[in-house]
Amino acid sequence: MERLKSMLDGCKSLYSLEDKHRKTFKPLRQEHLPRILNRYPHVSHLDLSFCPRINDNSLTVISNICKDSLRSIDLSRSRFFSYNGLMSLALNCKNLVDIDLSNATELRDAAAAAVAEAKNLERLWLG
Numbered sequence: 001m002e003r004l005k006s007m008l009d010g011c012k013s014l015y016s017l018e019d020k021h022r023k024t025f026k027p028l029r030q031e032h033l034p035r036i037l038n039r040y041p042h043v044s045h046l047d048l049s050f051c052p053r054i055n056d057n058s059l060t061v062i063s064n065i066c067k068d069s070l071r072s073i074d075l076s077r078s079r080f081f082s083y084n085g086l087m088s089l090a091l092n093c094k095n096l097v098d099i100d101l102s103n104a105t106e107l108r109d110a111a112a113a114a115v116a117e118a119k120n121l122e123r124l125w126l127g
Helices: 002-021 030-039 056-065 083-092 109-116
Strands: 045-047 072-074 098-101 123-126
Touching: 030 056, 056 083, 083 109
Parallel strands: 045 072, 072 098, 098 123
Antiparallel strands: none
């Protein structure tokens, strides 16, 4: 019994280390984003290319949880967000330097204005 307790304590400490050191995340489903991002609060690169249905609500959740840590986001295969979601990212994620909007063919001038609010943006990928 003592050995099992020791093993469980070791697993908990490994999970704790992973929580603090994971910087990149590529989720397979958007439904789990709030729980995942709360578990990994130091994510700096978020690749959402496997989540084609990212919407404004999802981007708002991301921007509220990842405020200072998020530096890069890949929305290259997402199509359900608009000005509102991009504005939330631009205003809340002050360290955002890279946005991939490849294939976001439905975005209009308002969305471009929202991206322009990201003051530290260095790279913008458009297709």
